[in-house]
Amino acid sequence: MPVLLNIGQLATCRADGGQREIHTVDAAALAWDGGTITWAGPAPALPAHLHEQETLDAGGRLVIPGLVDCHTHLAFAGWRADEFERRLRGESYLEIARAGGGIERTVRETRAASAEALRERATATLDAMACRGVTTVECKSGYGLDGETEIKLLEIYRTIANTHRQRLLTTFLAHAVPPEHRAHRAGYVDWLCRDLIPRIAREHLASFCDVFVEDGAFSIEEGKAILETGQRSGLRAKVHADQLSDSGGASLAARLGAVSADHLEHISPQGIAHLRQSGTVAVSLPIASAVLGQPPMPARSLIDAGVPVGVATDYNPGSAPSHDLPLALWLACTLQRMTPAEALKGATVVAARACGVEVEVGSLEAGKAADFALVDASDVLDWLYRFRPDGRIDTWAGGTQLTVTTLR
Numbered sequence: 001m002p003v004l005l006n007i008g009q010l011a012t013c014r015a016d017g018g019q020r021e022i023h024t025v026d027a028a029a030l031a032w033d034g035g036t037i038t039w040a041g042p043a044p045a046l047p048a049h050l051h052e053q054e055t056l057d058a059g060g061r062l063v064i065p066g067l068v069d070c071h072t073h074l075a076f077a078g079w080r081a082d083e084f085e086r087r088l089r090g091e092s093y094l095e096i097a098r099a100g101g102g103i104e105r106t107v108r109e110t111r112a113a114s115a116e117a118l119r120e121r122a123t124a125t126l127d128a129m130a131c132r133g134v135t136t137v138e139c140k141s142g143y144g145l146d147g148e149t150e151i152k153l154l155e156i157y158r159t160i161a162n163t164h165r166q167r168l169l170t171t172f173l174a175h176a177v178p179p180e181h182r183a184h185r186a187g188y189v190d191w192l193c194r195d196l197i198p199r200i201a202r203e204h205l206a207s208f209c210d211v212f213v214e215d216g217a218f219s220i221e222e223g224k225a226i227l228e229t230g231q232r233s234g235l236r237a238k239v240h241a242d243q244l245s246d247s248g249g250a251s252l253a254a255r256l257g258a259v260s261a262d263h264l265e266h267i268s269p270q271g272i273a274h275l276r277q278s279g280t281v282a283v284s285l286p287i288a289s290a291v292l293g294q295p296p297m298p299a300r301s302l303i304d305a306g307v308p309v310g311v312a313t314d315y316n317p318g319s320a321p322s323h324d325l326p327l328a329l330w331l332a333c334t335l336q337r338m339t340p341a342e343a344l345k346g347a348t349v350v351a352a353r354a355c356g357v358e359v360e361v362g363s364l365e366a367g368k369a370a371d372f373a374l375v376d377a378s379d380v381l382d383w384l385y386r387f388r389p390d391g392r393i394d395t396w397a398g399g400t401q402l403t404v405t406t407l408r
C-alpha cells in the first residue's frame with residue numbers, strides 16, 4: 001500500500017461545490033492499495049498504520065487527478081497541414097470541406113489505412129497523452145462513415161482498451177454524410193438507424209452515440225433520429241453542437257438528456273438555459289476555436305448560469321491537431337476567461353461526468369481509481385500561469401506509473 005508524501009498541493013477536484021472549487025490540500029499525502037485510493041488529505045492527519053507503508057516523495061510538487069480528455073477523434077490517418085495554411089490565408093472550414101478537403105479527405109485516408117497502422121498511431125498518441133497527465137480518454141469513430149471502417153475504428157479502440165493502462169471510453173460518431181450517399185441522405189440516415197447503430201450497440205463497441213449537427217453535416221431532425229436510435233439501443237447521447245453557427249444543437253442535447261454538448265462556440269442564451277435545466281455538461285474545445293479563429297465558447301456565461309463546463313482537446317487532423325490537454329487548459333483560461341481552478345475541474349471530475357465515469361475517476365478521494373499526475377509546479381495557479389510544455393509530469397493510472405521518471 002504505497003503512500004505519496006511531501007505533496008506541495010493536492011488538488012482533489014471533488015465534485016461538490018461550483019466549477020471553481022477544486023478542494024486543494026497543502027502539505028498533503030495520498031495512499032492507495034492496488035488500483036484504488038485509500039486515503040487523501042493533510043500529511044499530519046495520515047493514519048498511523050500508513051506510516052509503516054512504502055513511501056514515495058512528491059518533492060513538494062502539485063498533484064492532480066489523472067486528466068480526462070473527454071472529446072477526441074483518436075484514430076485517423078493522414079494530416080491536413082496544407083488546410084491549416086489555406087485557412088490562415090482566408091478560406092473557411094466549410095469552403096475547404098466543399099472542395100473535397102476536411103472530413104472527407106481524412107475519411108479517404110482512414111478507409112485506405114490498415115487496422116494495424118491506425119492502432120499503432122493511436123497508441124503512440126495515447127503514450128504521448130500520458131506524458132501530459134492524461135489517464136482517461138474518450139475516443140470517437142467518425143472517419144470511416146461506411147460500416148466496415150466505422151466498425152474497424154471501434155474495434156481498434158476495444159483492442160487498445162484491453163492492452164493499455166489508460167481508460168478508454170468509446171463513442172460512435174455520425175460525423176457527415178459520405179459523398180457516395182450525398183444524393184440519398186435520407187437513405188444513409190435510415191441505414192445508420194436501422195443497421196449500423198443497433199449493430200454497434202449489440203457488439204458492445206461503443207458506450208455513446210454522437211452526431212455532428214451543423215450545416216454541411218446533419219440537421220436537427222436527422223441528429224434527433226440518430227441520437228434517439230442510439231438511446232433505444234443503450235448508447236448515451238453526445239452532440240457536436242453550435243460550433244460554426246447557432247443551429248439549435250445545444251437545445252437538442254438538452255431535450256434528449258444528452259450527457260454532453262460539445263463545442264458551443266455559437267450557443268444562444270436559450271441554449272444555455274436549456275443546458276442548465278437538463279444538467280448536460282458543456283464541453284469546450286478551445287484548441288479548435290483557436291485553430292479555426294472562432295470566437296471561443298462563452299464559458300463565463302455558462303458557468304455563471306450553473307452549467308458545468310468541461311475542457312478537452314478535440315484531437316483531430318483538421319481543427320485540433322494537438323493532443324496536449326494542458327495546452328487546452330491554458331487556452332480555456334486565456335480565450336474563455338476560465339480561472340486555472342475552473343479549467344482543471346473541467347478536465348477532471350466534470351470531464352469524467354461528460355463520459356459517465358465520475359464515480360470511478362476524476363477526483364482524488366478514497367474509493368476512486370489511483371489515477372493521478374505529479375506536476376512540476378507548486379500549485380494549480382503556478383502551473384497554468386507559467387505554462388511550460390517541457391514541464392515534467394509523472395502520471396499514474398490504476399496505481400501504476402505510466403511515465404518513466406522514477407520517484408525516490
Ligand SMILES: [Zn+2]
Nearest residue numbers: 071073240314
Ligand atoms: Zn470533435
